Amino acid sequence: xxxxxxxxxxxxxxxxxxxxxxxxxxxxxxxxxxxxxxxxxxxxxxxxxxxxxxxxxxxxxxxxxxxxxxxxxxxxxxxxxxxxxxxxxxxxxxxxxxxxxxxxxxxxxxxxxxxxxxxxxxxxxxxxxxxxxxxxxxxxxxxxxxxxxxxxxxxxxxxxxxxxxxxxxxxxxxxxxxxxxxxxxxxxxxxxxxxxxxxxxxxxxxxxxxxxxxxxxxxxxxxxxxxxxxxxxxxxxxxxxxxxxxxxxxxxxxxxxxxxxxxxxxxxxxxxx
Numbered sequence: 001x002x003x004x005x006x007x008x009x010x011x012x013x014x015x016x017x018x019x020x021x022x023x024x025x026x027x028x029x030x031x032x033x034x035x036x037x038x039x040x041x042x043x044x045x046x047x048x049x050x051x052x053x054x055x056x057x058x059x060x061x062x063x064x065x066x067x068x069x070x071x072x073x074x075x076x077x078x079x080x081x082x083x084x085x086x087x088x089x090x091x092x093x094x095x096x097x098x099x100x101x102x103x104x105x106x107x108x109x110x111x112x113x114x115x116x117x118x119x120x121x122x123x124x125x126x127x128x129x130x131x132x133x134x135x136x137x138x139x140x141x142x143x144x145x146x147x148x149x150x151x152x153x154x155x156x157x158x159x160x161x162x163x164x165x166x167x168x169x170x171x172x173x174x175x176x177x178x179x180x181x182x183x184x185x186x187x188x189x190x191x192x193x194x195x196x197x198x199x200x201x202x203x204x205x206x207x208x209x210x211x212x213x214x215x216x217x218x219x220x221x222x223x224x225x226x227x228x229x230x231x232x233x234x235x236x237x238x239x240x241x242x243x244x245x246x247x248x249x250x251x252x253x254x255x256x257x258x259x260x261x262x263x264x265x266x267x268x269x270x271x272x273x
Contacts, residue, residue, distance in 0.1 A: 023088055023092070023095055025095060025098035025099045025102060026102065028085060028088060028089065028095060028099045029099050029102035029103055031081070031085055032082060032085045032099070032103060032107075032111075033103070034081075035078045035079070035081040035082035035085065036078075036082070036107065038074060038075075038077075038078035038081070039075055039078040039079060039082075039265065041074070042071045042072070042074040042075035042078060043071075043075060045067075045071040045074075046068060046071045046072060046075070049064060049067055049068045049071065050068070052064065075268075076141060076268045076271070076273075079264075079265040079266075079267075079268040079269070080135075080137060080268060080269070080271070082265060083135055083265075083266075083268075083269045083270075084135055086111060086114055086115060086118070087118070087133060087134065087135050089111070089115055090115045090118045090119060090122075090130055090133070091130045091131035091132075091133065092130070092131055096112075096115060100112055106258070106259060107259075109258050109259075110255045110258045110259045110262045111255075113251045113252070113254040113255035113258060114251070114252065114255045114262065114266070116247070116251040117170075117247075117248045117249075117251035117252040117255070118133075118248075120244045120245070120247040120248035120251060121174070121244070121248050123244045124242055124244040124245055124248070135269075135270065136270065137270060137271060137272045138270065138271075138272065139177050139180040139181065139270055139271045139272065140180070140271065140272055140273050141180075141267075141268055141271035141272065141273045142273060143179070143180040144177070144178040144179040144180050144192075144212075144267070145178075145179060145212050147178075147263065147264055147267040149212075150169070150172065150178060150179075150212060150216075150267075151165070151169075151263065153168075153212060153213050153216040153217070154166075154168045154169050154172075154216060156213075156216075156217070157216055157217050157219070157220035158220075160217070160220065161217075161220040161221065161223075161224050161228075161229075162224070162228070162229045163219075163220040163223050163224065163228050163229055164229065164232070164253065164257075166252075166253035166254075166256040166257045166263075167223070167228075167232065167236070167249060167250070167253045168216055168219060168220060169252075169253070169256055169263055170248075170249045170250070170251075170252035170253040170256065171193060171219060171236075171239065171249055172192060172193060172212075172216065172219075173252060173266060173269075174245075174248060174249065174252070175192065175193055175194040176191070176192045176193070176194060177269070177270055177271075178192065178267055179191075179192030179212050180271070182210055190209045190210065191209040191210045191211075191215045192210070192212045192215045192216070193215040193216060193218065193219040195209050195215065195218060195219075195222075199222065200218065203218045203221040203222045203225065204218045205217070205218065205221070219239075222238075222239065223235040223236070223238075223239065226238035226239075232250075233246050233250070236249050236250070252266075
């Protein structure tokens, strides 16, 4: 199956940093924790706003809606700030090794898995100077279905086919940034899970290749056909014939499995708005 994973991979920059001038580990750790705190505060504010009794006044409702929109934006912005830090750590092995021990263990575990996933994508793309890769915030976040809706599709696929929902989420991110880049790819692959027409005809069950629900269920069928859930590595390899791809999918899935909130924050990676 052809993949559009490179569309989810930020482009290289011609104006790279001097690799000898490395970021300060304590500075990087502080910036990561600042993003974490901003996300926590934004979510707490959203929860408090959603718990309020609906206002009787239209003006008060507008104020409430504006406050909720501001909190949601603050969360998105903090998630993007943290993405920048993840790519910084992924660019320099010495910085990663110095920063991760300064973070809470649960956060470091998920971040390490995400960095490993990026490294596998870099290898797959033929990039050996990791510090050259930069984040480009280019995809409107609203071009994907809401993350909770996508999560329900992954769970439905798990209920029907036994395929780990975290694996499906990882493929969805790599292939199309959760449906924001649906192709066609250079090989003619389409949709949020990037199916070639012939593969979709065999596993799409008559659905719409561009519909996230149909595509995610189709991906689960395809993975089961190739050995999932018993032999997940073989199943993922058939999705894209590279063990670097397999490693990336499994590492992103490990991040989501370790902390489900990582799916929520990575949903806004590489996005704008």
